[in-house]
Amino acid sequence: MKDKYRYGIIGTGIPWKEDNATGFGMANPHCTGYKKTGRTNLVSIADVRADHAELFLKRHDEAAVVYSDYHEMLATENLDIVSICTWPHLHAEMAIAACEAGVPAIHCEKPMGITWGECKRIKAAADASGSTLIFNHQRRYLEPFQTAKRLLEEGAIGTLERMEAHCGDMSDWGTHWLDMMFFFNNENPAAWVIGQLDSREELRTFGVWTEGQAVCHFRFNNGVRAMLVTGFEASIGAAIRLTGSEGVMEILWDSPWLRLRNGHQAGWQEFPSEEGIHSFVGIDRACADLIRALDEPGYRPLLTVDHAIQHTEVIFSLFESSRRRGRVDLPLNTEDSALKAMVDAGDIGPGHHA
Numbered sequence: 522m523k524d525k526y527r528y529g530i531i532g533t534g535i536p537w538k539e540d541n542a543t544g545f546g547m548a549n550p551h552c553t554g555y556k557k558t559g560r561t562n563l564v565s566i567a568d569v570r571a572d573h574a575e576l577f578l579k580r581h582d583e584a585a586v587v588y589s590d591y592h593e594m595l596a597t598e599n600l601d602i603v604s605i606c607t608w609p610h611l612h613a614e615m616a617i618a619a620c621e622a623g624v625p626a627i628h629c630e631k632p633m634g635i636t637w638g639e640c641k642r643i644k645a646a647a648d649a650s651g652s653t654l655i656f657n658h659q660r661r662y663l664e665p666f667q668t669a670k671r672l673l674e675e676g677a678i679g680t681l682e683r684m685e686a687h688c689g690d691m692s693d694w695g696t697h698w699l700d701m702m703f704f705f706n707n708e709n710p711a712a713w714v715i716g717q718l719d720s721r722e723e724l725r726t727f728g729v730w731t732e733g734q735a736v737c738h739f740r741f742n743n744g745v746r747a748m749l750v751t752g753f754e755a756s757i758g759a760a761i762r763l764t765g766s767e768g769v770m771e772i773l774w775d776s777p778w779l780r781l782r783n784g785h786q787a788g789w790q791e792f793p794s795e796e797g798i799h800s801f802v803g804i805d806r807a808c809a810d811l812i813r814a815l816d817e818p819g820y821r822p823l824l825t826v827d828h829a830i831q832h833t834e835v836i837f838s839l840f841e842s843s844r845r846r847g848r849v850d851l852p853l854n855t856e857d858s859a860l861k862a863m864v865d866a867g868d869i870g871p872g873h874h875a
């Protein structure tokens with residue numbers, strides 16, 4: 522345990538909607554989250570855009586060393602913690618390099634990666650180095666999800682039987698909702714995945730081709746069934762719905778964010794939350810949790826690579842199910858992204874649904 526940990530960032534960025542932003546600038550809430558713990562010194566940042574790096578230091582009133590090559594930063598700075606806040610195609614090479622450089626705590630943005638093979642390599646690298654590698658599915662720390670999990674454990678809806686969720690796409694938003702499903706089902710592994718997708722338009726999120734609409738049905742080893750539907754034309758009337766033997770809970774897209782219906786009370790019981798389901802306060806808590814893992818050897822934060830890889834397998838299995846036109850029994854034994862492979866081969870994509 523150290524009083525202050527040496528902290529570095531790969532990929533700085535400009536906050537969403539500000540001038541010249543290229544994305545959300547997720548490094549900003551990471552930096553703020555670590556600063557709030559009072560346990561880190563930002564010693565270095567790496568970005569291929571010198572202008573982004575310079576603005577970042579000004580915004581956070583910091584004087585860290587700036588690198589254009591993140592390999593050089595990892596080799597020089599003896600970091601205790603590194604945040605990786607670049608676009609998804611860079612996560613694998615950067616997370617693996619951080620593991621190989623021996624950084625003990627790595628906080629990478631979601632999603633894990635853009636092929637199933639590289640996600641498996643990320644986990645192997647973390648296992649080999651012993652680094653605590655977390656992926657930023659920060660919603661696990663937010664009030665509506667924490668309250669829903671507590672109510673579930675208290676038996677408010679009896680035994681969990683089914684979960685349904687809806688969001689824009691599988692790999693950008695879906696990575697969050699699938700992560701929540703595994704959270705609610707106590708990280709039970711999935712057994713199989715079956716589904717279909719439609720990709721008639723070129724849609725990209727952070728550079729990654731995403732489907733326009735999908736249906737992803739899967740079963741957990743403990744018998745719980747789950748369904749994620751994606752796309753703007755799909756809906757389940759909630760963000761996530763948990764159905765148990767004695768009631769139903771819904772995470773909502775708007776206030777009051779969480780409601781419950783069971784046999785103990787007439788109508789819906791609401792659980793309003795100031796935080797809602799999008800607040801970056803979840804990132805503050807993820808930062809504090811990773812620091813706890815450095816302080817207390819053996820402590821496992823809520824967002825480890827072992828958690829992330831379970832739901833990520835469902836994403837690539839859905840793509841594979843569409844390619845195979847059948848159910849995929851896990852473990853998934855492919856290396857690529859079937860969605861990308863089908864688009865690259867011209868099997869799906871613009872022009873196929875005219």
Ligand SMILES: NC(=O)c1ccc[n+]([C@@H]2O[C@H](COP(=O)([O-])OP(=O)(O)OC[C@H]3O[C@@H](n4cnc5c(N)ncnc54)[C@H](O)[C@@H]3O)[C@@H](O)[C@H]2O)c1
Nearest residue numbers: 532533534543544545546547568569570573606607609630
């Ligand atoms: N957890 C969440 O709620 C959430 C929300 C939005 C975005 N994200 C994720 O965050 C990640 C980053 O997205 P963003 O919106 O912050 O991106 P951004 O475009 O705002 O910032 C990315 C930064 O990385 C830099 N960069 C690019 N290549 C680099 C390299 N080789 N070495 C060093 N720096 C490099 C860019 O110059 C830029 O400054 C994405 O994977 C995205 O999915 C997560």
